[in-house]
Amino acid sequence: MTTESTNHYDVAIVGGGPAGSTVASLLRKYNPALSVLIIEKEKFPREHVGESQLPGISAILDEMGVWEKVEAANFPVKIGANLTWGKAGDNWEFDFYPAEEFVDEPRPAKFEGQRRHTAFQVERAIYDDILLRHAQELGTEVREETMVAEIMREDGRITGFKLASGETITAKHYVDASGHVGLLRRAMGVESKAPKELRNVAFWDYWDNAKWKVEIGNGATRVFVRSLPFGWIWFIPLGPSRASVGLICPSEHYKDKNLPPHELYKEALEMEPDISALLADATSELKGASVHSTKNWSHLSQRLAGENWWLCGESAGFADPILAAGMTLAHNSAREVAYSILEIEGGADDAAWIRRRYDEKNRKNIDQHIRFAQYWYAANGCFTDLQDHCTAIAKDAGLKLAPKDAWRWLAQGGFANESVGHASLGSFDLNASRHLVDRFLGGEQNMKIAAFNVFKLNLRGAKKDKIGDLRDGKIIRVPCHRRGDAVLPLAGVYGNMVEILQQTSDIATIYNTVVSRMQGRVAPGAVGGAVTSYLQALEAMYIQGWVTAKLDPRKPKLEISSTTGRLIRSADAAKEALANSKASIKYN
Ligand SMILES: Cc1cc2nc3c(=O)[nH]c(=O)nc-3n(C[C@H](O)[C@H](O)[C@H](O)COP(=O)(O)OP(=O)(O)OC[C@H]3O[C@@H](n4cnc5c(N)ncnc54)[C@H](O)[C@@H]3O)c2cc1C
Structure with missing residues (x-):
């Protein structure tokens, strides 16, 4: 399993985000003989939207051997979410672990006990960089500031990656972890289904000197979701005083309002008393003059694997941010790709079943998330x-x-x-x-x-x-x-x-x-x-x-x-329970 030349690898991965680093780390962990290359067009650390995780990721970080490094970065621990959502518009909470059972413990903590049930809220520039360096430490070759310009193919097979420099990379397995770009997916002519009901736009910025609504124990908190008559706002604490705050609304609403994005964003934030209070002394990175934006992200690829190629992470599909499940899908599908390649490289005699299994299971999983996102929106007045x-x-x-x-x-x-x-x-x-x-x-x-x-x-x-x-x-x-x-x-x-x-x-x-x-x-x-x-x-x-x-x-x-x-209860009931909590609780 060694390289034939410096440009031939067992596995070549395009994209060094969470999906790419997960595939590479698990491949190298379980089979260090495999030569693995990640090609990433940016220089890391690079910014990325999508900061709020679900607990399922923690076990994968542990399996990758990177839990300690992520925990050492001191990201806020997410124990759940505080929402206004649904017909009644009341305030309720959704916790992964009962807040009253949560105990103060020093950080960095081990992946054990209560921490098996929590998630992180991560600054992506830092998080993605930790993961990419970890993959590198495990022996993955990482080429940053390197762009895959063309996917070379013959019938249904990929024959190489042509880099922007003109160089050609060949491999036994090609992995698309290029995120929403879906480089390999598009090159292989794989169609992607995008639900018209989830045609939304997002506008966001990062705020310094923002408050946390509640601090539970040592560094744990909840994200905030606030619904508005025309959409919803996320408030994700990313550090002691830094937060990601975004607005999501249907594309139609944005068109009808005919306002510049930063004005629509400002208007929405001002409408929401809880969010306004948390941001009262805060300043936004883009100073209100503009906002980051994106649109139409929910999609499902119609095929996730071919003879020598695999799609994972956001290239495979993504459901709406309301579920905060994008990175969970990315880490999970990437883990599945790594295992599939490990099996095939280990000489499995049922490679066709392995590909079919990956394709069917992961498409079904993404589809469920999309449907569940549709279900969430159906429960909210404005959708x-x-x-x-x-x-x-x-x-x-x-x-x-x-x-x-x-x-x-x-x-x-x-x-x-x-x-x-x-x-x-x-x-x-x-x-x-x-x-x-x-x-x-x-x-x-x-x-x-x-x-x-x-x-x-x-x-x-x-x-x-x-x-x-x-x-x-x-x-x-x-x-x-x-x-x-x-x-x-x-x-x-x-x-x-x-x-x-x-x-x-x-x-x-x-x-x-x-x-x-x-x-x-x-x-x-x-x-x-x-x-x-x-x-x-x-x-x-x-x-x-x-x-x-x-x-x-x-x-x-x-x-x-x-x-x-x-785990799911009104905010008042949650507050009452917290009064008897084993952890120290601080409200703002
Ligand atoms: C508005 C919004 C809010 C979101 N909020 C959340 C959230 O709260 N929680 C959550 O879990 N998820 C969220 N997500 C989703 C999350 O951001 C993605 O699911 C996640 O980043 C996917 O990881 P990935 O590794 O597949 O792709 P990415 O992280 O996008 O990484 C892909 C990498 O590929 C590289 N690349 C692309 N093309 C090339 C090329 N030609 N050559 C070389 N490199 C290339 C890119 O530079 C990039 O670094 C959100 C998404 C959106 C749009």
């Missing part, structure tokens, strides 16, 4: 035309539902995914999604399984198949049952649930077995969540028809009170 869109989504899945029902269906696992770990919906677990519906629609959405107490596996008409589970640099072939589009993994939470259901059908025994399996295995604040993830798996299995359920009046039902009630 009402999107409500009907939920009906269309349900129709795609063969269901005829009124908008409100379609909405519920979406949030209750209409597209629960095939991840081995847990039942999720566009980066939110199934239970969190259910509570979001409470928020958006009012009332309480009970888990469907709460109405029953006897559950039986139903594998009728299912075929045996395999899915891949990524572990320690290997794609573990996991047996699963497949029926149409529905997949039931026989590993992880689902596998355990299948095992339990083979032994018992009674909910009380199911529940007790799950609780005894969890105790001592997870952080104290996370036990409830872990148990809930099993109940969610059962819920997803029921919704997808993998279990049948009935009510035996002689047996007890399960009172499902989930910890998500502590």
Whole structure:
């Protein structure tokens, strides 16, 4: 696996953002014999929008071996978000870890305990630079200020990268991590689907001397999302007094207003009392004379892999910033590409399956995020035309539902995914999604399984198949049952649930077995969540028809009170809980 000449590599990656650095770091970590090149047109550190992460990234940073370096940069720890969103326009909070369980601990902290459930808010110039240098330290060759000018190809294969200098780079695998540019995607003629409902524009700037609304423990806080009659504002603390503040609105609104972007931005900020208060003594980097801007970012590539090429990160697709999931998608898809290449280079005899798996799984994941973003917007007053869109989504899945029902269906696992770990919906677990519906629609959405107490596996008409589970640099072939589009993994939470259901059908025994399996295995604040993830798996299995359920009046039902009630709640309830918090709390 050595180079034939200095211009030939095992893997050539265009783009040194989070996606490119993740692919390279994991390739070199698990197979240091591979020669890996990143070609990046900018000189790092370079600025980039997209600062607010989700907790799923932390485990990938740990796997890459870069957690300590990122933690040492002292980025604010994100424990959740404070939002005004939904019909009622009230103020509510969405935490990844119950704030009252969060304890003060010195930083830099290890990736353990409560920090497995938190995320970072990162200054991208610093974050992306840490990641790129890390990839370099692991032995990746990095060429900055080097532009890939042309993708050379023959039929469906790539034959080389032509650099702006005229030099040619050849490789066994070519990876597109060029972000929204989608260099390789465009060159290979891969179409990209852009939902017309998410045609939004964004205007943003960086502010110094901005306040944090709340400081939780040592350096933790929440991001702020404030909805307006015509859009919404993000407020992301990036340091003790620095914040990224942006406005998102439909392109149509921007056109109708006919105002210069910086004036529209200023007007929006002034309309929002919470944001105005946090910025009262702050100054913006561009001094109000202009703002950064971009538009039309949501898209999904119709194909993510070819014979010797792979698309990942934003080149593969992106959902709206409302989910703060862009970097999560980027890191995840990049990790998947690294594992796929590692398998093929390791001599796997099912390369076609590996490519197909990557393509299908990751497209489905991005699609879920796009749909979930549409769902969020549908829940907000100013994006009402999107409500009907939920009906269309349900129709795609063969269901005829009124908008409100379609909405519920979406949030209750209409597209629960095939991840081995847990039942999720566009980066939110199934239970969190259910509570979001409470928020958006009012009332309480009970888990469907709460109405029953006897559950039986139903594998009728299912075929045996395999899915891949990524572990320690290997794609573990996991047996699963497949029926149409529905997949039931026989590993992880689902596998355990299948095992339990083979032994018992009674909910009380199911529940007790799950609780005894969890105790001592997870952080104290996370036990409830872990148990809930099993109940969610059962819920997803029921919704997808993998279990049948009935009510035996002689047996007890399960009172499902989930910890998500502590994760999604009104701002007042959250404040009350924080009064008894184990961490020090400071409000501004
Ligand atoms: C308005 C807005 C707000 C967002 N907010 C969030 C958020 O809050 N949270 C979140 O997680 N995500 C957010 N995102 C998304 C996030 O920014 C992206 O998902 C993320 O940057 C994708 O990473 P990447 O590595 O795929 O691409 P990038 O980070 O864009 O990196 C691509 C790299 O490729 C290089 N490149 C491009 N063309 C060439 C070439 N021809 N030759 C060499 N190099 C090249 C570029 O210079 C760049 O460094 C937001 C996006 C937008 C538009």
